Amino acid sequence: MKHTFILFGRQMRHFLRSPDTIITATVIPVGMMLLFVYVFGGAMKTSIGAGVSYVNYQLPGILLMAISSGISYTAVRLFTDIQKGMFARLRSMSIAKAAILWSNVLTTLVSGAISVIVIVLVALVMGFRSSAGLLAWLAAAGLLLLFTLALSWLAIIPGLTAKSVEGSYTFSYPLMFLPFLSSAFVPTATMPAALRMFAEHQPVTSIVEAVRGLLNGQPAEREIWIALAWCVGLAVTAYALARRIYKRFS
Amino acid sequence: MPDFAIQTENLRKSFKENEVLKGVDLAVLRGEIFALLGSNGAGKTTTVNILSTLLKPNGGTASVCGFDVVRQAGRVRGSISLTGQFSAVDGMLTGRENIVLIAKLRGVPHPKKTAERSLERFGLTQAADCRADTYSGGMARRLDIAMSLVGDPAVIFLDEPTTGLDPEARLAVWETIKELAGGGVTILLTTQYLEEAEQLADRIAILHGGKIIANGTLEELKKLFPPAKIEYIEKQPTLEEVFLAIIGGEGQRQ
């Protein structure tokens, strides 16, 4: 545990010292949010129906995009450590083996949380308002955290196996794109049938709907359970795979 | 029984079809500097990686400080420090932060003070607060070695410590290693440079064709040099000649 936190401190320094991490994980999502709300927002209003403002509507999707792009750095950090020999150095030290991976996961969770908080603050300035109580906020935060956890274990896999930096982070591109093929920014009702089928059954839609429901005080029990199932399923699978690959290292 | 810091017996390692170590026997005494000499691809890094628990051997035994590298890997890791073939420093951190990081991970009582002292010892005080990715190759290597020494490990592995350095930086690293001698620490260094082994090591083993083909002090190795050779100028054989003679001999026998 102690070693996990020491290494976490090191990796948080990496996060804070590399402007591109912060730009990718925070500034770009904020830019997207400005674009969606101020450029497309007016036109969207008619299709999402009354009751929820567009700032409120699109926020969960933006948050998921930020998390998905943030995890590419988890893979890059790990890959760089392996390539630069830092990984071998740590593995040859008297450190709990799990600490090396867990510290990376912890860094992803905390840096993801920072991005999420910054984006929510900007959204508040842009007029985002929530009628949710403390419990609903906590539930939404918990769901986002679980999503980040699942993706950080997923990111460990290319981090450990990639042959080049590019190879380590490209896996996150499709993930960043998933919110567009979901109900994150537009209702799925207007999509062509096949696309709509996909959009309505992919994990991002259920997570977006669950978080949106929680933050806007709408019933979303079914979505919450589906989202939970996706996140837990993904987290467990990715964790098991990552551990297996990690074992092969020695 | 002599007090061996590192001992291997019939150590074997293959990567798929590629049989890299075909039965390596090594015995390194406590407190000595031991050079493992071999050309590129001879299996030096593979040997070091097995001894530092990063790789599992396919056969034979290896122990460090009396601990088996497979069955007691944790105990081995507690006694060693690995300085890999490429400087393993964290470029995003400063030199000081790098040492503090290792000191904390090793549970050294005063990480900051330890860092201060070790930066001074390795001539890195001036650059202490610059990010390590701005360091020259020689500086990075010195920082790398400084990090390895934190917490006074009993055995240090230096894998090709001067490969890729310019002559000046190489001399500086040699000085650093020479200063470690006699401090009680055991050093296993690998090198492709005969001169480096001559300069630094108490004893030298030559790894070739997956086996140790010669082993001893520099003087002992020089005696292996074929005597019947007429030269125009009287001169001592250099280790290079010894090396080439032995390899040549092996090649003919095979």
Ligand SMILES: Nc1ncnc2c1ncn2[C@@H]1O[C@H](COP(=O)(O)OP(=O)(O)O)[C@@H](O)[C@H]1O
């Ligand atoms: N992880 C590996 N997988 C496959 N082959 C390897 C691996 N590591 C080393 N080798 C092979 O083993 C041989 C010895 O490599 P190495 O121990 O790095 O030599 P040296 O350090 O003496 O240059 C080389 O032929 C190399 O290609």
Ligand SMILES: [Mg+2]
């Ligand atoms: Mg090597």
